[in-house]
Amino acid sequence: MAPEKTVATNRKARHEYNILETLEAGLVLTGTEVKSLREGRANLNDSFARVQDGEVYLYNLHISPYTHGNRFNHDPTRVRKLLLHRDEIRRLVGKTREQGLTLVPLRVYFGDRGWAKVELALARGKKKWDKREALAKREAQREMARAVKHRYDR
Secondary structure (H helix, E strand, O other): OOOOEEEEEOHHHHHHEEEEEEEEEEEOOOHHHHHHHHOOOEEOOOOEEEEEOOEEEEEOOEEOOOOOOOOOOOOOOOOEEEEOOHHHHHHHHHHHHOOOEEEEEEEEEEOOOOOEEEEEEEEEEOOHHHHHHHHHHHHHHHHHHHHHHHHHHO
16 A cells, blocks of 8 residues: 655645644546646645535646646646535535635545545634734744754753
């Protein structure tokens, strides 16, 4: 069994949202999309998932066209279906109907069996002051680490 291979991460998501819970979903892809993902050519910025008609779809995931593809190459930003169990989808429908909750993809990766997966997060958007507070907290942690390191360097 090979370890997981991360293709793309959504670094902005943890800054923009409070992550409440995460879950793993499979991706329905075409052949050229898989080949392009294996080359690491994907971008998760501004992507999101939505539940429609009892199925979950991923929007704005940009997978660049495969370099050796022919005229049957894929559309880079097409809507892609996510594979989840029915009870997981039902639970997500209830959660996303709550005010302010959204489905945000955190990363795209190949699992240990070689299948393309996406890590979805049920998240609530942060306000501007929340972001500033998180930034200040992180800066304070860095300052403390520097002070401790400086003290032990003497």
